[in-house]
Amino acid sequence: MIDAFGRFGLTINNRVVKTPLAIASMAGIVDARYVLERKDHIGVAFIGGYAIDQPTMDAAREIAHDGTRKEFLYNDPLEALGAEITLLKPLDLITGINLRGSSPDSFVRVAEAFGEDVVYEIDAHCRQDPMVAAGSGEHYLKNPDELVAVIRALKAKKVAVSVKIRVGVAADDRVLVRKIWKAGADIIHVDLMDAGVTKLRQIRNSCPLLIIANNAITTFDRMREMLSHGADLVSLARQSDVDTLAGLDAAISRYADKEGWYNSPKQLCRGGDIRALTFCCMPVKECPLIPALTRIGISRDEYVRLKLETVKGTPLDSGPNTCFASLAWCCKTSSPCMFRDMTLAKEGLSKKEYMRRKRELSDTIMSRVFHDVPSDESS
Structure with a gap:
């Protein structure tokens, strides 16, 4: 029986990743309960996104007000996060918390509360107007120096840092990922939108960070396409149902056991x-x-x-x-x-x-x- 490290050779936050499949955060949807239902077929779970300061909590309430989008709403973000993290601690997977904050201090408060147990994912991905206006989400892609400041503040606490980005928003994604690398981040979680493998290859060729590819990856052929152009893992969001995850997990395990290099690149x-x-x-x-x-x-x-x-x-x-x-x-x-x-x-x-x-x-x-x-x- 091949163990997970022998099969994939993947570690995050000093822990072995059992399969290169992740669940991406969806505000108001992906929490501990959601993860527990899918735990057998994923290696990483990013819960959230969670607003962690007053500007972003106000933005979350504004987004949820008309009822068309869900958000996690609470008065005390540390209490809410603590309860979710506790539920996931016994699992043999890596927990990431996707955070929406408007200042380095907001992220530092969370890191001081939970230490090295989780991966801290900076949400530079949300494009909802209230969240961007609050200084979070895509605001960071257009103001990369602020993103760098958040990464450095978190890394000063010696924690693992992921940055969730959306391609095509920053002036140059290659420059952006090099800034993220230089600032000390560990992971880039990239929503490829419609850009596909060309953009993924550019990112892989621009930095050595662990890359999680996201967007419409629901078949093994699509998964292998992402892995063969630079991804270390793939993540699913809206289509992260148990059957899809189980099928992908089984298929990539068979491939790795047969071929020896699960994310071998194209020549x-x-x-x-x-x-x-x-x-x-x-x-x-x-x-x-x-x-x-x-x-x-x-x-x-x-x-x-x-x-x-x-x-x-x-x-x-x-x-x-x-x-x-x-x-x-x-x-x-x-x-x-x-x-x-x-x-x-x-x-x-x-x-x-x-x-x-x-x-x-x-x-x-x-x-x-x-x-x-x-x-x-x-x-």
Whole structure:
């Protein structure tokens, strides 16, 4: 029986994530009771959104006033949050609390109350006019310096921080996510709207943070599409019914157990993100590899040296009969290659183990690409 870490290799807030499926917050709907009904098929649950100061609580009441939208309404946000967190503590999943606040101090008060037990998700996503006017939700996407201040205030309390964003609102989403990374956040939870995998790939190529992709992900094909373009997890909101979650959970577990790398990227020449450098061959011809190396600031010689040094002494070091005499340069198992497969058979290396090793190589490459937090100028 494969354990969750062996299957997915995912951790959040120093805890193993049992499946790369999350429930996204929906104000007035997603609370502890909602999560408890779905607990068997998710790894992360973001409850909320919860208004946490007077401006946002007033906004929540205004939004709920005409009865067309639900909100969580209360007089004491800490009391309300505490009751929900307590109900979820016994579960083997990671709890995130999606918070709508108008100042760093508001978020800090919550972090001081609940400490490191939960992930604090800054709601920079809500587009309801009263909430934006209160200085929350999409207000942060148009005022990223204020968002940075909130992230830094939370990280000063040594807690895990997620930022829920909506693409297409900030002036440049790539610049935004680099600011979020620089400020110290741990997770970007991104509503892709209608932008799809192109925007997701841009975000993956702009930061090393854990990415949760959200928006209309209800089939395994759609889930794999998100995972193969940069997502670490996917989240569901309106369609997070038990049957859909159970089906996705079972399908991604089967895929991981068979393939070895549950969110393996498409190859670079087929539209993959930069994690796919692990599958690229020697830089000896004009192909998508060359401009990709230029964009990330790695020379051809450094790329060659990085891959060869990383695989030295590992099963990927061998392969005299492959195109470039090492499995370091070989492609994804979904691409037919008799030379790669002959080498794997000779070395007694399964395709699943080969892909696991390729993931380790990719992790090393990504660490090199994102070794330095960007400066103010580059962010």
